[in-house]
Amino acid sequence: MEKQLSTCHQNILPYIHNTPVISSNYFNKITGAKIFFKCENFQKTGSFKVRGALNALKHLTDSKRLNSVVTHSSGNFAQALALAAHKFGIQSYIVMPRNAPKVKKEGVLEYGGVIIECEPTLYDRERTARRICLEKGATLVHPSNDLNIILGQATSCKELLEVHPNLDYVLTPVGGGGLVAGTIIAVKYYGKSTCRVIGGEPFQVDDAYRSLRNGAIESNSSTNTIADGLKTNLGEVNFPIIRDGIEMIVRVTEDEIVKAMRLVWERMKIIIEPSSAVAVAVLTKKKKLFHEKKIGVILSGGNIDVDDLLYRLHQNSIPRQEAKNERGLNNERNR
Amino acid sequence: MEKQLSTCHQNILPYIHNTPVISSNYFNKITGAKIFFKCENFQKTGSFKVRGALNALKHLTDSKRLNSVVTHSSGNFAQALALAAHKFGIQSYIVMPRNAPKVKKEGVLEYGGVIIECEPTLYDRERTARRICLEKGATLVHPSNDLNIILGQATSCKELLEVHPNLDYVLTPVGGGGLVAGTIIAVKYYGKSTCRVIGGEPFQVDDAYRSLRNGAIESNSSTNTIADGLKTNLGEVNFPIIRDGIEMIVRVTEDEIVKAMRLVWERMKIIIEPSSAVAVAVLTKKKKLFHEKKIGVILSGGNIDVDDLLYRLHQNSIPRQEAKNERGLNNERNR
Known part of the structure; x- marks a missing residue:
């Protein structure tokens, strides 16, 4: 390794x-x-999370033609994935609870991510992310449970x-x-x-x-x-x-x-x-x-x-x- | 110059x-x-003020045998002079208004300065500093109106x-x-x-x-x-x-x-x-x-x-x- x-x-x-x-x-x-x-x-x-996000997308882009990615996060991984996707020229969809801090939403928007709001429950976050996968053909990226991350x-x-x-x-x-x-x-x-x-x-x-x-x-x-x-x-x-x-x-x-x-x-x-x-x-x-x-x-x-x-x-x-x-x-x- | x-x-x-x-x-x-x-x-x-304090004390120690220094400050110059005096091995007396922030007083104490409390008026600050000059034979150092500072x-x-x-x-x-x-x-x-x-x-x-x-x-x-x-x-x-x-x-x-x-x-x-x-x-x-x-x-x-x-x-x-x-x-x- x-x-x-x-x-x-x-x-x-x-x-x-x-x-x-x-x-x-x-x-x-x-x-x-x-x-x-x-x-x-x-x-x-503003956090280490961009390191993992970049490595995950690097591997995804190597292994398949990638149109877009999606994750659900109320925090630092949201901005991290948006930036990483921007660097590799792919679209990111970030599922965020509608009550997520404004400053975190702003970060996602600055890096060109598209915010999809959901209810502030894990159930609705996961459900919404799955919906985006289907609707947009987006690939789901998990913030921590992934060897490339x-x-x-x-x-x-x-x-x-x-x-x-x-x-x-x-x-x-x-x-x-x-x-x-x-x-x-x-x-x-x-x-x-x-x-x-x-x-x-x-x-x-x-x-x-x-x-x-x-x-x-x-x-x-x-x-x-x-x-x-x-x-x-x-x-x-x-x-x-x-x-x-x-x-x-x-x-x-x-x-x-x-x-x-x-x-x-x-x-x-x-x-x-x-x-x-x-x-x-x-x-x-x-x-x-x-x-x-x-x-x-x-x-x-x-x-x-x-x-x-x-x-x-x-x-x-x-x-x-x-x-x-x-x-x-x-x-x-x-x- | x-x-x-x-x-x-x-x-x-x-x-x-x-x-x-x-x-x-x-x-x-x-x-x-x-x-x-x-x-x-x-x-x-935590501020630029230590630069001036060090230079002022350097010149004072060069020009005369220095026992102690005194200043009046509620802020950053207090800590700066205390540190500078400590570096040159001389005693500092810092006249501070009794309502000065605790964190600033702590800074002075950490660097070995002696705090003399006074009323929070310019009049009392100056009066107290003059008293310390007389009582301790301390040299007054002004925080800003001095070419060495x-x-x-x-x-x-x-x-x-x-x-x-x-x-x-x-x-x-x-x-x-x-x-x-x-x-x-x-x-x-x-x-x-x-x-x-x-x-x-x-x-x-x-x-x-x-x-x-x-x-x-x-x-x-x-x-x-x-x-x-x-x-x-x-x-x-x-x-x-x-x-x-x-x-x-x-x-x-x-x-x-x-x-x-x-x-x-x-x-x-x-x-x-x-x-x-x-x-x-x-x-x-x-x-x-x-x-x-x-x-x-x-x-x-x-x-x-x-x-x-x-x-x-x-x-x-x-x-x-x-x-x-x-x-x-x-x-x-x-x-």
Whole structure:
């Protein structure tokens, strides 16, 4: 699979950014580790998803004459597929729930995608996508449960390991499983033999954690998390890769997600979305494990709807007193 | 003065970041210009101010045995002087209004500065700083009206011109005048002969605009702006440099500032503070002037108090309908 990953990277490189890797004295100090943040928030379309989308379409165009593609997504894969299709000169149809954030719809339109609105249920999303397949002769592209998607997502960690080959751990958020599965593959071929992958997942949507524990793909009965990119389940393609390759999945609370996101905003001056902050929250939660280690963190994306997020942050704010105590401690430590 | 600026840069380089210069397809597209953003938000202490503080202290330590320094600041210069003093191994006393944002006070403490609280009036700030000078034998350092400070701030634009020597315009926000005066000096020695400096200033605190019009330093009767770094007046050291060297000062509304800041957050995925957004707002406001030109923009800082800012953004939000119309237009243009 190393050859496949290498070819994939060559194929998509002309269309993506080899995103910067940055470090932060602040995070190094509070964790006692040496941390390298791979900034997929600066990737085209604002997330890593465009990597997988490009690789999937590259393979589709190689294997058949392709008129159009369709997917259903309320999030980053929508823009990613629209851009990838645009690059290959094919039409994309994006099935989006009618209540999807305006900023995400705008992204799809900018890249020339056609939005098909549906009801905000998984049932109606899938039904609408199937209808478009029939009506338009469009090929369905799944956002995470597809080996070409997984290999595309692997290229982010591959790039990170090309500049920092000696990482001890790589952290990613876990949603549909494409990024974490790809990261496991990249670590296998480009990391040192002892390098391990750790996934972060919100307690509120801990389907992957439960899937690993129970040995079968689980779903979530509710999806009440600020990490809107992590609500989906694993699939039968990525689940075995994750099951066999991951070190552990660490679950984090909504408060821990918000706090991690704010620390990145305030200390690193970059915008990450809540789903990305899940991996950062693991960093501070498990800092004993990471002491004096070299850690890669995939900052998966930076697409936020400022208005909406500001409102939710305000609602989710850590109680003032708690924040104050913690800050006091940090000051002591840094002096 | 070219020699002085060059020496200044050499002196402070070991202590600062040569901050990245980034571009944005989105801003290039909406302005029709080629824009290079100099990211002082990624500078140590989160703003350009550390450049001037380091140069001022370098000269003070060269010229006299220095026990301690003092300044009064509610903002970025407080942290900057604390860090600079720490680097040179001297004690800093920072006079801050007791209602200054917690995040700014924390920054000062982290760098080993001692905070002296005062009443939130200019009178009490100056009085308290004078008292500390007497009590501690501390040397007063002014945040903007000092040639060494100005030369320090000039190094940001110098670095920008070293990688992009052919800029037609350089934009900066205008507060106390140190950054814009320094930028004028850097352009004089390192820019092409036709390169011009344009300042951005909020209508709410347009003292520099009025100072230029009236030929004498003006002050503001009220300071009701979200751009909290731009409330101070010019001084007698930087005013003549600005008067003789600036192309114009463009005033922007509070809505224009908020909108520019949100565009940078959403499109470039980096955090800038409202004062920095003033220069970005000029970019979109004067885009006819900038058509097909090469523009440098000094993103002066990224220090935000998330809680407080979120609240204010929510208050200042552009009416939904207006935002919608504008977004619609952009989509048309990009398709």
